[in-house]
Amino acid sequence: MDVHNAFLHGDLEEEIYMQLPPGFKADDPSKVCRLRKSLYGLKQSPRCWFSKLSKTLLAFGFKQSYEDYSLFSLIEGNICLHILVYVDDFIIAGNDISTIHRFKKYLHKCFKMKVLGKLKYFLGLEVARGPEGMFVSQRKYTLDIIAECGLFGAKPSPVPTELNQKLALAKGPLLTDPGKYRRLVGRLIYLTFTRPELNYIVHLLSQFMQKPLEEHWVAALHVVRYLKGCPDQGIMLSSTADLTLTAYCNSDWSACLLTRRSLSAYIVQLGDSLVSWKTKKQKTVSRSSAEAEFRSMADATCEL
Template sequence: MQWNAKLTKALKATGFQQSTADPSLFTKTSENSFTAMLIYVDDILVIGTDSAQISELKSFLDKSFKIKDLGHLNYFLGIEAFRIADGINICQRKYTMEILKENGFLEAKPAKTPAISGQKLNSLEGTLIDNPEVYKKMIGKLLYLTNTRPEISHAVQQLSQFVDKPTNIHLTAAHRVLRYLKGSPGKGLFYPTNTQIRLQGFSDFDWANCTETRKSVTSYCIYFGDALISWRTKKQPTVSRSSSEAEYRALASTVCEIQWLHYLLTDLNVIFDRPTSLFCDNQSAIAIGENHFFHERTKHIEIDCHVVKEKVQEGLIRLLPIPSS
């Protein structure tokens, strides 16, 4: 905490502004340049439009704190970055290989999908495993891997519900994820250099997915131009009385993420001139989000979910239907 406070004070003294959306982000704007810093403890990532200003910043940090300059971005917090003329690709291949080696899956037969289609895990089936710490450690590492592997997010979310008392069935399902990773350890995300300055989101849900609590699962993904920048799969905190309500709750979560991204991108000097398109395959949920008089079907929904209506009226988002297919 003392290190962070000292660094923050030093950066603010040189003209940097701390982001309110993300306290680990610092930005500095001058007439002809823009510089941004992302900080995680003592790891620092610097980007900018003026190489001279970046060099000046590094000299200041070295003089004040004695830093080690690692050059151009290629490895940061376990994430590998590869730059080409068309953009930047990020992945966690080294981290993935370490997970596979640690669990003895380097020579395993690859699986085509991270989970068996239609499989619903619960805490009642199977026998408790002898060493649950192995399962907990594995799931913890897989959760961090979802930073660049959105396609395993749903499977890992399901597995993370049973870290307190994992059974042999949960362990087998976790091994399925490892076998899937064995087939594509270097898969990641690509961010193109030239892309449209626009946000668009896709929101969905799995109604009453949990067989024990009957709670639904929220899922969303948000794109900046053609690049995926945010995604999530999470069980909803309450039981929904209808599929429309579950979808509306999923919309509310997505809208909050879109609002946060707007704040964050504004700090990065990215300005949007039109509402964010938010796609949903439930017409009733769209009607709830746009219609104040849908009272009978919405009066039991918590007030915080109605952020959707508020942001539609403010022009932040525009709700659009999309086929389930």
């Protein structure tokens, strides 16, 4: 669902005045307008709108998540309803159609809403439904990355990184335009939402944002050439899997050649569906491979 003119619904808590709009003729040129509602362009507008929306959802019975403030959940017996908010766009997910319809009517009474139908595309995420479940990918987003780098005609790479590549010890000239490197790595970070196999190499590339070298840029382009061979890969959320949590963790002892810190990695599955994954450098130096493995296991246990 989408809200029309969302910021105009916000209530101002302080007095704000503005000059008369162009074309408005007044007897006294020193007169000004006092705002009754938040307008687009005010710094307070997003905060006022979200405050108004939060009060509206809480009045319906929702509870706001402490892990993600944009997530609201309603649980009444066996009925579950979840709302994910991005400014003025809502994703509604639930297991009871009548409750969803009742909530939609409630929103129409509070705001001017537009129903966009079943979720297909949201913030670069493409959702496809079938009898086997839901498939989430970022195909269009991936193709945009390939096009921006000008590698549509390049030969695809079978793997995202070369074997035994030591980017931390790279030596060579600095990249003349570090902005393009930062933009590409930033887009690759967003791509890891549906591409777990990129976590390791993107984690390495993101360590050289301040002063990237030419070799780092070549390694980033190598990832893009890998994406060219499989742009539509994503996450399959099965509809028939059992609700059993399974986690796998691993570590790479002293993987960082500069700090000698190890890498922790884990994935978590709900049945056959992959729901969480992470690759991150450990905060302290592990004195043995067993110690590094235990730290990785602790991270996976906390995620569970």
